[in-house]
Amino acid sequence: MNSFESAQRIRVLVLYNEAIVAAGLSATLGQQSDLELHAGAQADASGGPFDVVLCDYDTGIALAQADASRAGKPGGGPPALILTSLSSETAVVKAMGLGVRGYLLLGSPLEELLTGIRELARGRRHVSQTVAHRLVESLGREALTARESEVLQLLGRGQNNKSIAREMAISLGTVKTHVKAIMAKLDAESRTHAVTVAAHRGLLALAQAPLVQPRVGRQAHSLAAC
Structure with a gap:
């Protein structure tokens, strides 16, 4: 591969707490000629920058909160594409409200995942149909105090x-x-x-869940430079 072809590839960082899922994603997506996959453990040595971070829900939320804390400062991190089984209105609204740019559900077709990665790399947003439906459902509803x-x-x-x-x-x-x-x-x-x-x-599940610090790792917190 020449340097021009390498420059055209989308650099994807996989930050997934479940090792088996992370390995499966890396193996599957690594077969795509336009994607360059990096596992979380390799992030520090990979040289960055990354175009998209593919992650679980907790990691995506942590990254979005870190980006929000850097609001107004240069060098924001790459967009996060959350891949999760969480489809509740509360989970979706929380993520999108924090500025998460991509949200797909586990079990989505591979083509939709690839589309999501490529759309985020182009600076766009991408959510699954179910997630879009949850967002629409939330509109016009009066929030609880x-x-x-x-x-x-x-x-x-x-x-x-x-x-x-x-x-x-x-x-x-x-x-x-x-x-x-x-x-x-x-x-x-x-x-x-x-x-x-x-x-x-x-509204109950998230509020009653124990507050656990996701194992984002040192590499996730260093993405500001990516």
Whole structure:
């Protein structure tokens, strides 16, 4: 391969916490003549810059947050293309709100993944149809307040109004007002229905998940120079 051909290739950094998935992605995508694949462990020695970072959800979020913290500063990192099984409205809206430029679901056809990589390398965005649908669904919906979200989490744990009032140190009447607002915003007919709708939209799953620092590694945090 001559230097001109090498310059035309898209340099893709695979940062995936699941080693088996990362190996499979590298092996499959490495067969494409226009892609140059680099595994996460090789990032420091690969010389960069990278055109696209293909990663799992947690890594994509960490990279987007790092980019946001560098807002207004030169040398922003390469665009992240998240490949994940998370398709809830909350997960999608959080990622896109942070500026993630690509979002595909595991199980997507190889051609869609290749299209996503090439689109991001050209400075465009690319999301799967399901992800686009989740974004459309979120439009026009009234968001829960911080207090309502707290009450919702406790409802999801099966707590009644009195125990919620004790835990949040608020009056029983205030709890009832929050529960009524939650049901209205989620278009739910009952408390149980509200929890079901919230779980479907990802409003409970993400909020109750333990805060674990993703194993992004030193190479991910050094992408500002890429």
